[in-house]
């Protein structure tokens with residue numbers, strides 16, 4: 524697995540490693556600001572888990588890793604994943620998301636030619652489809668219309684993956700998922716950022732009018748879907764994954780405030796909501812039609828948004844040390860740059 528020390532990767536490894544003792548999981552991660560090995564403490568001593576600090580763009584190091592472990596499949600999550608960062612500094616997004624994916628595909632192609640057996644599972648996002656108006660859903664055949672350097676880099680990687688199936692016959696599956704939330708998410712993303720700021724009594728910065736709509740999925744439900752698609756998805760297929768849970772950003776922030784008020788008491792936290800200048804090219808609405816994965820593989824989300832959000836808030840409140848350890852000087856500088864002049 525690549526990117527196993529990030530948010531979704533950590534949740535996925537914590538789910539898969541105990542479940543599949545007969546597999547060897549190699550977590551390949553170069554530990555950017557978003558990677559945190561402390562997330563993986565519960566499984567770090569499992570005999571079927573190991574960590575390799577490698578940048579996926581490093582062809583020779585990755586080639587050596589594939590050969591040493593006789594790798595026969597990849598679940599590819601390593602990425603630069605934050606839209607705002609892609610606007611201020613797109614180069615790393617092209618490097619990791621496009622060149623990194625290309626590097627892995629080339630190695631997968633070589634291995635498949637040698638062994639005849641290699642599955643490549645590419646983990647992607649619904650942001651590749653662009654923005655929807657008030658109605659309609661993204662399906663697997665929606666046109667690609669990315670609007671940020673992040674979504675454009677993910678769209679490029681999706682195209683490369685499809686190409687390796689159609690041109691070279693590589694066994695690939697791609698999943699395009701909506702916004703995830705849950706434990707271990709870096710506090711630059713909406714939900715943990717709001718929980719942290721509300722805990723500290725800081726302003727809760729909401730972009731524009733706050734009416735941008737996203738579909739939200741609890742990360743554990745995404746992990747179950749990835750497990751299913753990796754094991755049972757049809758080669759060459761794309762699966763959209765979503766929670767059928769569309770909600771405006773500002774409503775999420777209000778819900779978080781309400782849950783925190785209930786859990787912690789004190790002055791109502793909604794008063795901390797502050798509307799700030801919108802993100803350039805901010806997509807208005809995303810909504811996913813997840814009927815393909817439901818019909819073919821029997822997957823559907825198991826957590827309601829209310830349940831998932833309560834669990835998430837509780838996790839961050841119980842793990843304040845984790846949150847504070849994430850927040851390095853570098854992150855604070857980034858935060859200042861993003862929000863101080865809006």
Ligand SMILES: NC(=O)c1ccc[n+]([C@@H]2O[C@H](COP(=O)([O-])OP(=O)(O)OC[C@H]3O[C@@H](n4cnc5c(N)ncnc54)[C@H](O)[C@@H]3O)[C@@H](O)[C@H]2O)c1
Nearest residue numbers: 526528529530531553554555557558578579601602604703
């Ligand atoms: N978070 C979401 O809501 C969401 C939704 C849909 C799809 N996705 C996709 O899922 C994947 C994982 O997302 P996430 O939220 O866990 O991201 P994340 O930013 O939390 O984690 C990314 C991980 O990749 C590692 N990484 C980055 N560049 C690397 C490189 N060059 N070599 C090796 N490792 C590198 C980082 O160290 C980090 O551990 C991404 O591909 C993302 O596009 C995320």
